[in-house]
Amino acid sequence: MLVSPGFQVMALGVQTAFELANIVTEEAFYTVHLVSLTGGMVETSLGFKVETKPLAALKNIDTLMLLAGTLPPDDLPPDTIKTLKTTMKRARRVAGLCTGGFLMAQTGVLNGKRATTHWLYAKEMRARFPEITVEDDRIFINEGPYWTSAGLTAGLDLAVGLVEKDLGAEVARSVAHKLVMHHRRAGGQSQHSELLELAPKTDRIQNALIYARKHLKNALSVEELAEVARLSPRQFSRAFRIETGQSPAKAVEQLRLEQARILLEETTHPLETVAQETGFQDLRRMRETFMRRYGQPPQTIRRSARMAV
Structure with a gap:
């Protein structure tokens, strides 16, 4: 999980889906690392700080999950975009949680693909990245190795979706049950209730x-x-x-x-x-x-x- 200064704390909760998957399968299938571009302490949106590892320190990355800081994210410096592109090539799949999809969009990996984000920022994503088909009424979208989700709790739905891809529907249902999800929301479901x-x-x-x-x-x-x-x-x-x-x-x-x-x-x-x-x-x-x-x-x-x- 790659965090940026000012990221929302609630996004860290998606780690629980992978923790519970390990409990359900009784094996350490997932290992989760909290990283940032430079490592060290990163301040959250609430003002307290969390310890992170430097992104470059991870040699093997299966899934890269991007958490944005400012909402919506500002344009990244060219060297940061280059670093993200290089890291994405090393990963099997990449997920942008909420406005983390903006970070993915700036690297160009979503061009010609469908994506979603928090409904509040979908209009801006559509304007800034016209090459992307932004669907603002979706919980999450999976386009090959690239995943994007709507805001806040939708990150958990995406995480359970990743678990289902890896370990099957039965494990995913068990994880959702332990998370006390009212029901397992599919990616195509509307963001609105x-x-x-x-x-x-x-x-x-x-x-x-x-x-x-x-x-x-x-x-x-x-x-x-x-x-x-x-x-x-x-x-x-x-x-x-x-x-x-x-x-x-x-x-x-x-x-x-x-x-x-x-x-x-x-x-x-x-x-x-x-x-x-x-x-x-x-x-x-x-x-x-x-x-x-x-x-x-x-x-x-x-x-x-x-x-x-």
């Missing part, structure tokens, strides 16, 4: 939304959700619109779409099964909703997810 986007302000509306996401196979009428919130249907509809800016029916549709897309991207369930499991009345209704929201039918989204693996 509908539940977070709705952002209700009271526990009553929040509980109703959580209930809805857990019971998508239900009809989820206003009456059913109002009962969970312990409000009359009229009070619930009014409070829901005030807190989320939309109707309960529209919010439920968004939750159904989000879960259906996850099932399309991460499972091989028939489309009819996906429609049933997520509460759409039938495949036709699901297809119409996908076309209205994404401009693509469900089978196209599934095909795109398979191609991105």
Whole structure:
């Protein structure tokens, strides 16, 4: 893991995925080193410092993970770019966590390839590096030996993806379980969560939304959700619109779409099964909703997810 001054501490948490993989397999499959260009103490975004080894001291590098400092990273000096290029050639694969993808981009290795980064900086990446196809709605992207991830927690998803490539799906699932991940997020999944986007302000509306996401196979009428919130249907509809800016029916549709897309991207369930499991009345209704929201039918989204693996 190559860190730069001002890097965010949370990124160090991805090391845990490799540590747990060693525990699951009962062997020291991974050895993790924290390095910087010159070695020594490197200051984090929170102000404290961590000890690093000099990058040149590592003779064998399997996976090089880049953590950026300033957000987004400034242009690197030519000698630094040269050093990174040389190091990347020595590694089997390279990963840019969050805005670490900017460091990769400056070396040219992502030219002609797809990449992602934190959604907040995707527009700038697209402007600075027009040769790269920036997909700002992805958790992580794997393009041959080059991996890039969205921000913060998405680095863990990328790390588990690396473990899966190396040690198989069963080990990756065990690692994700030990990390207390709610579910194993595939790279093609959106960076955005509908539940977070709705952002209700009271526990009553929040509980109703959580209930809805857990019971998508239900009809989820206003009456059913109002009962969970312990409000009359009229009070619930009014409070829901005030807190989320939309109707309960529209919010439920968004939750159904989000879960259906996850099932399309991460499972091989028939489309009819996906429609049933997520509460759409039938495949036709699901297809119409996908076309209205994404401009693509469900089978196209599934095909795109398979191609991105």
